[in-house]
Amino acid sequence: MKLISLLGATGSIGTQTLDVIKEHPAEFKLVAMSVGNNIGLARKIIVDFQPELVSVKEKGDIEQLAIEFPRTKFTYGEEGLVEIAVYEKSEVLVNAVLGSVGLYPTLQAIESGKIIALANKETLVTAGHIIMDASKKHNIPLLPVDSEHSAIFQALQGNKMKNVEQLIITASGGSFRDRKRSELENVTVKEALSHPNWSMGAKITIDSATMMNKGLEVIEAHWLFDMPYDKINVLLHKESIIHSMVEFHDSSIIAQLGSPDMRVPIQFALSYPDRLPLSSSRRLNLAEVGLLHFQEMDFNRFRCLHFAIEAGKKGGTLPTVLNAANEVAVAAFLEGKVTFLQIEDLIEKALSAHQSISNPDLTIIQEVDKETRQYVQTLL
Amino acid sequence: MKLISLLGATGSIGTQTLDVIKEHPAEFKLVAMSVGNNIGLARKIIVDFQPELVSVKEKGDIEQLAIEFPRTKFTYGEEGLVEIAVYEKSEVLVNAVLGSVGLYPTLQAIESGKIIALANKETLVTAGHIIMDASKKHNIPLLPVDSEHSAIFQALQGNKMKNVEQLIITASGGSFRDRKRSELENVTVKEALSHPNWSMGAKITIDSATMMNKGLEVIEAHWLFDMPYDKINVLLHKESIIHSMVEFHDSSIIAQLGSPDMRVPIQFALSYPDRLPLSSSRRLNLAEVGLLHFQEMDFNRFRCLHFAIEAGKKGGTLPTVLNAANEVAVAAFLEGKVTFLQIEDLIEKALSAHQSISNPDLTIIQEVDKETRQYVQTLL
Numbered sequence: 001m002k003l004i005s006l007l008g009a010t011g012s013i014g015t016q017t018l019d020v021i022k023e024h025p026a027e028f029k030l031v032a033m034s035v036g037n038n039i040g041l042a043r044k045i046i047v048d049f050q051p052e053l054v055s056v057k058e059k060g061d062i063e064q065l066a067i068e069f070p071r072t073k074f075t076y077g078e079e080g081l082v083e084i085a086v087y088e089k090s091e092v093l094v095n096a097v098l099g100s101v102g103l104y105p106t107l108q109a110i111e112s113g114k115i116i117a118l119a120n121k122e123t124l125v126t127a128g129h130i131i132m133d134a135s136k137k138h139n140i141p142l143l144p145v146d147s148e149h150s151a152i153f154q155a156l157q158g159n160k161m162k163n164v165e166q167l168i169i170t171a172s173g174g175s176f177r178d179r180k181r182s183e184l185e186n187v188t189v190k191e192a193l194s195h196p197n198w199s200m201g202a203k204i205t206i207d208s209a210t211m212m213n214k215g216l217e218v219i220e221a222h223w224l225f226d227m228p229y230d231k232i233n234v235l236l237h238k239e240s241i242i243h244s245m246v247e248f249h250d251s252s253i254i255a256q257l258g259s260p261d262m263r264v265p266i267q268f269a270l271s272y273p274d275r276l277p278l279s280s281s282r283r284l285n286l287a288e289v290g291l292l293h294f295q296e297m298d299f300n301r302f303r304c305l306h307f308a309i310e311a312g313k314k315g316g317t318l319p320t321v322l323n324a325a326n327e328v329a330v331a332a333f334l335e336g337k338v339t340f341l342q343i344e345d346l347i348e349k350a351l352s353a354h355q356s357i358s359n360p361d362l363t364i365i366q367e368v369d370k371e372t373r374q375y376v377q378t379l380l
Numbered sequence: 381m382k383l384i385s386l387l388g389a390t391g392s393i394g395t396q397t398l399d400v401i402k403e404h405p406a407e408f409k410l411v412a413m414s415v416g417n418n419i420g421l422a423r424k425i426i427v428d429f430q431p432e433l434v435s436v437k438e439k440g441d442i443e444q445l446a447i448e449f450p451r452t453k454f455t456y457g458e459e460g461l462v463e464i465a466v467y468e469k470s471e472v473l474v475n476a477v478l479g480s481v482g483l484y485p486t487l488q489a490i491e492s493g494k495i496i497a498l499a500n501k502e503t504l505v506t507a508g509h510i511i512m513d514a515s516k517k518h519n520i521p522l523l524p525v526d527s528e529h530s531a532i533f534q535a536l537q538g539n540k541m542k543n544v545e546q547l548i549i550t551a552s553g554g555s556f557r558d559r560k561r562s563e564l565e566n567v568t569v570k571e572a573l574s575h576p577n578w579s580m581g582a583k584i585t586i587d588s589a590t591m592m593n594k595g596l597e598v599i600e601a602h603w604l605f606d607m608p609y610d611k612i613n614v615l616l617h618k619e620s621i622i623h624s625m626v627e628f629h630d631s632s633i634i635a636q637l638g639s640p641d642m643r644v645p646i647q648f649a650l651s652y653p654d655r656l657p658l659s660s661s662r663r664l665n666l667a668e669v670g671l672l673h674f675q676e677m678d679f680n681r682f683r684c685l686h687f688a689i690e691a692g693k694k695g696g697t698l699p700t701v702l703n704a705a706n707e708v709a710v711a712a713f714l715e716g717k718v719t720f721l722q723i724e725d726l727i728e729k730a731l732s733a734h735q736s737i738s739n740p741d742l743t744i745i746q747e748v749d750k751e752t753r754q755y756v757q758t759l760l
Binding site: 154155156157158159160163165168235236237242245247248249250251252253254255256257258259261264267268271273274275276277278281282283284286287289290291292293294295296 | 534535536537538539540543545548615616617622625627628629630631632633634635636637638639641644647648651653654655656657658661662663664666667669670671672673674675676
């Protein structure tokens, strides 16, 4: 029985993590979780899973919940996230919270000896050097939850890192994969939100359409697998059936495939190094799929991918700027304040305006994150 | 340094095994080998690799060779194959000899504690129960050299057999994959010998066109991976890029991919559990390939596959009959004595005429093999 803390329980990854826990009551138990503003869903989860500790976003939500659920302890805010992350009884932290707020709790959990199942991209994107150092120092496995990184992680099982020639991260191309750059001028939020393969949260769906998502994944892969950027490649594969691959130096490629279902990588992170049945997952029938397409990535078509890889290579605080600028720009797009292509422009401006600081500590990262958000706001 | 015995050095797998040995002089050394009638090539190999012991097919070839190569010991015939297989200094036996003659030397090598890299299909097809028992008893790893079985073996690394849902063996479809059954009436030997993806020996290329090759692979996979037949499936995949796959019970599929190059699985068997560089191998570029096709297997179109799986399921001496009848029928086709579709008819007749003997020992297998060959000859 693995006892689990879950940050971001009401989000897309959070609820699918709960599905996995529910499917294996003898294997997994939720002991602590954080939720955002969706208190209705939080109530339902508390009833179903009986976590011992729950953190909400707003202090104001606690009083009523404490009355309704007298056997549950409640806490709140960013400190609440840390309390969930380091909750004494928990052995595994699933970090599925969105945004840079997920960083500090991850670090605290590593220092408390928790196994980390990481779905929060910002943790590695902005502070990969700090997180990986800590995970090595405390000998804590960092297990990927993203389908691409999980695919790579699965492909690496039983293999040695020294034999890796390159990582090949596949990209569906997102909502606008079949449109030319010139056709993106006037796309709507609704169009951008209809991802062809995956049902995900709004932010990540937009990141998928701009290809920033893939760029953040490249940076994550760099840290997770200790792989130089010139050994990480991105391949357009519109069916999202091959979730990613590893090429070894004997030219052999190991790939992980499946129907798009985030519960598979989530469960692999929780069951690792074993696998458990996931009977509710739709099995892939390749004869039914019939065709898999592959195409070279066009970095001019997807400028965000280029920005991300460049920011990753240069390092320092540039990935923090990239990420913060992207969060503000995507939010502005979702609110109808900027056009789709302006997301790229805002990120480019923020990156150009920034003087990178090398090897930043958490305080610097948080400051740069804040300053970037303020700066991009001034551009709206 | 691994010291290697090689059965079938002048054949297609044999020469590619020598390529791999040559590429890694610090890792591998050929100490013993058998050759067939190609004495010219044998001379060249002796000069290049300086094996200590060489077995030829015909006794008559020894005298002259012994004069030319005074530092090499020579032997001959079927006993010679066994001498190579159990050669004291060798640690690994690569069995790349064609036909049922490969069976007994494999068994002897297992009993002498050699690691087995197996390319000889007949060994497992006709005597899987004996070979696997012996390999378990002597705790000898049986490493596959076939690209399909190597792919499965690679996909299984770091995983547990209990978690396997099914093995998915891919099939290119062979030379006639795009023809209907009705279009196979008058195909020529030359057409049958032009395989679209792989450059292989004549017998296996015809087996590819009839799909018997895939049938034999299913039987081999059954024994190698201790997998029931209903968990082994065959998928048409005309590009031969995905060499085979394993589906686990969490619905995750691990696949091994690469350009068609037999040296990759050969080298993996030799370097296992490590991987070595294979710089001369053409790296797979999926963007260049562009498309991968998958299609359900049609057992009516490919009757040999159906025969093989049925023979495998029923077991006993039926796989021996299947294999022996196929060898004679394919040889007859290559000699122009029967048509392509008559290969199937001959195998079907041989299977129908045979009364299966369960759990046969080596003597019975050899008798049934001989009787079947004689019987099919009478049908020509």
